[in-house]
Amino acid sequence: GESVGLxxxxxxxxxxxxxIINCAYSNSASDYFIWYKQESGKGPQFIxxxxxxxxxxxxxxxxVLLNKTVKHLSLQIAATQPGDSAxxxxxxxxxxGTYKYIFGTGTxxxxxx
Amino acid sequence: EPEVTxxxxxxxxxxxQEVILRCVPISNHLYFYWYRQILGQKxxxxxxxxxxxxxxxxxxxxxxxxxxxxxGSNFTLKIRSTKLEDSAMYFCASSAxxxxxxxxxxxxxxLTVL
Numbered sequence: 001g002e003s004v005g006l007x008x009x010x011x012x013x014x015x016x017x018x019x020i021i022n023c024a025y026s027n028s029a030s031d032y033f034i035w036y037k038q039e040s041g042k043g044p045q046f047i048x049x050x051x052x053x054x055x056x057x058x059x060x061x062x063x064v065l066l067n068k069t070v071k072h073l074s075l076q077i078a079a080t081q082p083g084d085s086a087x088x089x090x091x092x093x094x095x096x097g098t099y100k101y102i103f104g105t106g107t108x109x110x111x112x113x
Numbered sequence: 114e115p116e117v118t119x120x121x122x123x124x125x126x127x128x129x130q131e132v133i134l135r136c137v138p139i140s141n142h143l144y145f146y147w148y149r150q151i152l153g154q155k156x157x158x159x160x161x162x163x164x165x166x167x168x169x170x171x172x173x174x175x176x177x178x179x180x181x182x183x184x185g186s187n188f189t190l191k192i193r194s195t196k197l198e199d200s201a202m203y204f205c206a207s208s209a210x211x212x213x214x215x216x217x218x219x220x221x222x223x224l225t226v227l
Contacts, residue, residue: 034215043117043204043218044156089156099144099161099169101216106155 012110019077021107023090026071030092034101035064035075039086047075047088077109085111115139117219119205125225126195134190134222136205145188146206146216147180149173156204162188195226 013019025033031052036044050057050064050073057064063076073090087108091101118137126132138145147159161168162180179191188207192199202223206216 036218041220043206043220046215046217049215091156099146099163100158100171101148101156102158103148103156 009105010108010110012112013080014112015080015082017080019075019080019084019109021075021077021088021090021109023073023075023104024071025073025090025092025104027092027094027102028068028071029094030102031095032093033064033066033073034091034093035062035073036089036091036103037084037086038089038106044089080109080111082111082113085109117205117207117217119203119219119222121222122220123223123225125227128197128226129194132192132195132224134192134203134205134224136188136190136219137186138188138205138207139209139217140186142207142209142217144168144208144210144214144216145180145182146208147190148204148206148218149201150204150221151201159190159203192224195224197226200224200226 034049035047037047038044048059048062048064050066055066061078065074077084087106089106090104093101117139120135124132145162148156149159150156158171160170160174160180177193181189202221204221205219208214208216
């Protein structure tokens with residue numbers, strides 16, 4: 001069946017260090033992937049996306065890596081800041097006329113001062 | 114910066130009552146969505162809406178649920194007879210393009226069914 005899951009429910013990192021949040025997906029038909037950030041009391045906020053024809057995409061302080069061979073997605077945050085503390089979700093979409101995102105369970109990132 | 118808005122932020126209702134959750138999507142967006150998130154669980158897709166009709170719905174979206182775009186700006190989710198298990202955060206989202214487009218989420222409505 002379709003599922004997107006995260007390896008670690010909580011990740012604690014020192015301020016200034018790099019963070020890596022991982023995600024496994026099981027639907028090989030998915031061709032679009034997104035990372036969302038959710039702060040307490042707020043809705044998911046788009047961070048970065050990647051299509052299946054790419055392996056890597058960089059944004060401002062964030063990089064998403066896609067490994068289709070092992071169905072793995074990761075989000076790297078450089079120089080983690082206190083404002084990065086939140087829950088991070090990966091989500092997938094099959095495209096081809098389907099509209100829904102399938103979200104993972106979420107990883108809580110805690111930035112330690 | 115344009116954003117999706119939702120009202121109310123918190124709705125408390127008795128089991129069996131009808132509730133309507135309201136959303137104002139980003140004005141030039143054409144695709145609209147409802148998701149829900151039960152406390153501590155993942156965000157789950159409910160329904161997508163385009164051109165005044167449902168495009169796709171999940172198994173959660175049964176006959177108790179309905180969506181409507183009553184005018185050019187609002188997008189509503191109605192639950193006809195609420196159950197305890199409907200208690201969750203309900204997120205509205207909109208996108209300019211479906212499938213590969215970013216979906217912009219609202220802040221959510223927390224629904225508590227007593």
